[in-house]
Amino acid sequence: MKSKLPRIFIILLGIGFLINLLQSYFTPLIFDEAYYWHYAEKLSWGYFDHPPLVALLIKISGFFFDGELGVRFMSCVLSTATLFILWSTIDNPKKKDYVVHFFVLAYSMTLLNAYGFFTLPDTPLLFFTALLLYVYKRFLEKPSLFWGIIMGITMAGLMYSKYHAALVIIFILLSNIKLVFNKYAWLSVFVALLCYVPHFIWLSQNDYVTINYHLFDRPNDPYNFKKYTLGYFVNLVALFGLTFPWVYWGLFKARANDKFTRALLFLVYGVLIFFFISSFNRRIQTQWIIVISIPLIIIVFRFMMENEIAKKWIYRMGLVNIAIILYLRIGLVYEPMSPIYYETHGNIGLVKDVAKKIGNMPLVFENSYRNAPIFEFYSGNNTYSLNNESYRLNQYSIDDSEPKVQHQKILYLSGRATDADEIFTKEDGSKMYGKYIDNFESFRKLKTLLEEPVDFKAGQEQIFQLYNPYDFDIDLNKLQFNVAYMTDFKIVKDRLPIIPKLNDPNITSIGAKDTLTYTFKFPEPRELKDPTYVRIGIMENGLIYGINGKNTKVK
Structure with a gap:
């Protein structure tokens, strides 16, 4: 040059x-x-x-x-x-x-x-x-x-x-x-x-x-x-x-x-x-x-x-x-000079409002890989995005953010107007609802594996595998399962609970890096009679079901 x-x-x-x-x-x-x-x-x-x-x-x-x-x-x-x-x-x-x-x-x-x-x-x-x-x-x-x-x-x-x-x-x-x-x-x-x-x-x-x-x-x-x-x-x-x-x-x-x-x-x-x-x-x-x-x-x-x-x-x-x-x-x-309310506006003030209430308490955000890092950057608090079946996977699904908030008292923040302990309002009028959890515990990296393509038929016995990637055992009594039925465009139309069974009913936990095989039956769909994709999700400790399985093609 x-x-x-x-x-x-x-x-x-x-x-x-x-x-x-x-x-x-x-x-x-x-x-x-x-x-x-x-x-x-x-x-x-x-x-x-x-x-x-x-x-x-x-x-x-x-x-x-x-x-x-x-x-x-x-x-x-x-x-x-x-x-x-x-x-x-x-x-x-x-x-x-x-x-x-x-x-x-x-x-x-x-x-x-x-x-x-x-x-x-x-x-x-x-x-x-x-x-x-x-x-x-x-x-x-x-x-x-x-x-x-x-x-x-x-x-x-x-x-x-x-x-x-x-x-x-x-x-x-x-x-x-x-x-x-x-x-x-x-x-x-x-x-x-x-x-x-x-x-x-x-x-x-x-x-x-x-x-x-x-x-x-x-x-x-x-x-x-x-x-x-x-x-x-x-x-x-x-x-x-x-x-x-x-x-x-x-x-x-x-x-x-x-x-x-x-x-x-x-x-x-x-x-x-x-x-x-x-x-x-x-x-x-x-x-x-x-x-x-x-x-x-x-x-x-x-x-x-x-x-x-x-x-x-x-x-x-x-x-x-x-x-x-x-x-x-x-x-x-x-x-005041901006003709629109842009995403940079109001975030610092909201972070300060939350930090004033909780000090250095960890924050867990429901379905927000956007809010979690913004709050960590401006407050210094440990944060985590808990992604459920209504959202998508992201970096928080694969990195080591989850252990930083485990077994601690946390403030769980979402956009859902549920029974909230705290309510925070942003400058644009949107609200964030907070619920304290004394001993937070999640297992979002648990994997459910279906054979692909799956032979879908309501009421027919099927199998899936549960894999534990963690370096500790997990009590199976803390887990519940559901199945999501999806369209050609991978849009979920049905989310229905299932009660899978193990061959050995005496097994009460899944070991670290271990795999268990469950049998279950697909429940009758309510809206989508002929799903194109299915996925098995897991609820732990009453949290909303996660995205634990792949979108598996139906035969």
Whole structure:
């Protein structure tokens, strides 16, 4: 990368970095950031929802700062480096005359702006996408051992950021099929896979929990055009705000006159087509397609330098975008200025209200991997998310958070208006209901295993296995069982109790790391006469039934 930069470039890049630092310091964490901070409390080669790089960034940030900046500092660094890399990737002698236009284009992109300081998996994803494009351009100019190794390391960085990174790699490679005959390209693939081995091992050791969740276990809804496909097109507009007509105009006018531009176009169109097709199956979240912002900055900036109309309107509308974004960013810090009630608002006050009541007592949240880490971050109390059958599995289902709250007096917090000892009200009027439990005990890691596919027939005798992964015995009298009947979309329609039996009625406990075999009969469904999936759940000590079994396909 060329070291000589226009002075105005350094100034505008520095201003953006400084604004992001200030925003990071003064803005309370959003729920997902707190969740990833929880990841970083114990570094690992993988986590339930994502690869580990986001946790590593938070851990590194924590070496330099405390508080919110100790979560976000590396995001500020990476987002600044991303713009520097993009600038360095653009080989056009006229670009020094359009520095301000470059920054207006980049800073006006809505989510790209947000990921300038929020610490989310997309932050390193955007950085490594920009870096891969830069490295790939140099690789095309001079394929060599050096660039092959660097490209492999960069691809590994992408995959350690987010699984969607596979799309970036695939579409860049598809843009140049002749790479299959390039020994250095194969070297880069080998290096990437070698670097990724620790994560493969983690997945294997954890029963591929991340892949199973994202591909097989997530519930879905029947297709809804307005919610899915139309919502996808709304996201395409939201990515760029008021500049979107000229951004997509620049994309449509671009031509693949060289291999690098061909890679840019393959990446953008590939991602757009992939998620358009996916929109017929599920709702597409805006951040899933944010990666197209990186190649589009290069494509559209080139277009701006050649087209006066695009340059004029992107500059004008970009400045309006920036003004709106800055106003919203101030609203994140100073709540009275915010036009909406955002998720950062009111959390610190709520945490203080709860802490004032309970001191350092542990907190157990019903179905909230969002509230549990927010409360732990701002109060320092041990917290745990107790996930039941109405929710989903998450990092709290596989890590060591559960033992930290066992056999202690805890405050159990939920959104259900039950017989509560404490009621807390957030600024938006939502309530949180608390119940004290003197000796909390849960066994959410107990596993129920059905043979797959299961031969479903109400009243017919079946078997399932109960596995105890804990290093202590568990009294079976503390456990009750139920069965959930699910649709094709894994939506639960029936939850019915079952009374399974052991062959030996004298067995009263299940040993550590032991397995027991139960016989039971499927109860007659009430709503779903022909379930597509079934699952066995466990209630311990009167808590709500958990997600202890896999969604098992019915024959």
